[in-house]
Amino acid sequence: xxxxxxxxxxxxxxxxxxxxxxxxxxxxxxxxxxxxxxxxxxxxxxxxxxxxxxxxxxxxxxxxxxxxxxxxxxxxxxxxxxxxxxxxxxxxxxxxxxxxxxxxxxxxxxxxxxxxxxxxxxxxxxxxxxxxxxxxxxxxxxxxxxxxxxxxxxxxxxxxxxxxxxxxxxxxxxxxxxxxxxxxxxxxxxxxxxxxxxxxxxxxxxxxxxxxxx
Numbered sequence: 001x002x003x004x005x006x007x008x009x010x011x012x013x014x015x016x017x018x019x020x021x022x023x024x025x026x027x028x029x030x031x032x033x034x035x036x037x038x039x040x041x042x043x044x045x046x047x048x049x050x051x052x053x054x055x056x057x058x059x060x061x062x063x064x065x066x067x068x069x070x071x072x073x074x075x076x077x078x079x080x081x082x083x084x085x086x087x088x089x090x091x092x093x094x095x096x097x098x099x100x101x102x103x104x105x106x107x108x109x110x111x112x113x114x115x116x117x118x119x120x121x122x123x124x125x126x127x128x129x130x131x132x133x134x135x136x137x138x139x140x141x142x143x144x145x146x147x148x149x150x151x152x153x154x155x156x157x158x159x160x161x162x163x164x165x166x167x168x169x170x171x172x173x174x175x176x177x178x179x180x181x182x183x184x185x186x187x188x189x190x191x192x193x194x195x196x197x198x199x200x201x202x203x204x205x206x207x208x209x210x211x212x213x214x
Contacts, residue, residue, distance in 0.1 A: 027164050028198055029171045030151075036176040038062060041150050043069045045173055048109035048148055050076035050100065054131065054155045055112045056083040056121065066111050076103045080112075086122070086130045093137060100142040107146045110135070110162070112155025116185040124153065131158035132165055144168050151194065152180055160198055172198070 033041045042062060045051070046069035055063055058079065070077040078096055099105075110131065115124050122130075135147070147163035149156040151172035163170030174180070178194040181187050188194075 027170075028160055029169070030195060031171060031173045032178060033173055033176055036179060038150070038152075038175055038179075039065055041173045041175055042066055042111070045109045045111065045148050045150055046070045046073055046075060048075065048107040048146075049105040050078060050103060050107075051109040051111055052078040052080060052096075053111050054080045054082055054134075056081075056118055057113060060113065060117065063111075063113070070109075076100075076105060080134075082122070082130070086126065096138060097141045100138065105142065106144065107148065108135075108144050110147060110149045110155065110159025112159075114156070114181055115153035115183045116181055118154055119183050124157065127154055127158040128161050131155060132162040135159070135162040135168075136166060139166055139168065146171065148173060150174070151198075153182060153197070157197055161200055164198070164200060 033044065035041075039062075042065050046066060051066060051070045053063060053066055057063065058067075058081070067077055067079075076099060078099060080092075080096075115127070118127065135144075138144075146169045147159060148171040149159040149163075151157065151160065151174045156172075160170050160172050174194060177189040178191040179187055179189045180194050180197075
């Protein structure tokens with residue numbers, strides 16, 4: 001559907017100080033749902049103005065729930081099929097932008113298959129690049145005020161990283177206990193490991209400078 005290509009002062013007064021920022025940045029609003037099940041945070045994230053569901057398989061229970069939750073809340077549902085490849089389709093991009101404009105979308109929920117579903121076809125790094133390029137194209141034509149995801153591996157994770165890199169306020173809503181499912185379909189409950197996945201280098205970030213003036 002969309003490209004998996006790689007993305008691409010003032011004089012200081014004597015009393016001002018240049019402070020280097022840490023090499024790794026998160027900058028994501030991490031939230032923990034009151035319930036530990038996956039459906040609860042899926043339903044809450046579906047409250048966004050629009051949900052873009054990027055998947056290889058739309059028939060998984062979670063993908064079906066995502067679509068149903070969006071429709072029941074009268075929000076915009078945008079399916080993007082990556083089963084064949086990660087290739088740009090300019091016509092589809094135009095159609096998505098038209099829908100975003102028509103519904104005046106401000107908040108975007110990014111959902112889709114976990115890495116345990118895409119393994120063997122796409123790596124997390126490929127999904128990161130793909131989703132980043134897609135959101136960058138859409139954001140340039142229809143600026144988003146906020147992005148949210150469920151924080152799972154695969155598309156959720158890629159969506160949050162894209163928001164961070166593009167400087168769009170991003171929320172990750174995790175199940176209670178910071179549960180996420182790894183590439184081997186094993187559920188892990190660990191806050192540190194959950195958040196560690198979203199750290200990116202400043203070199204990859206379009207909006208976080210290497211230093212700030214205070």
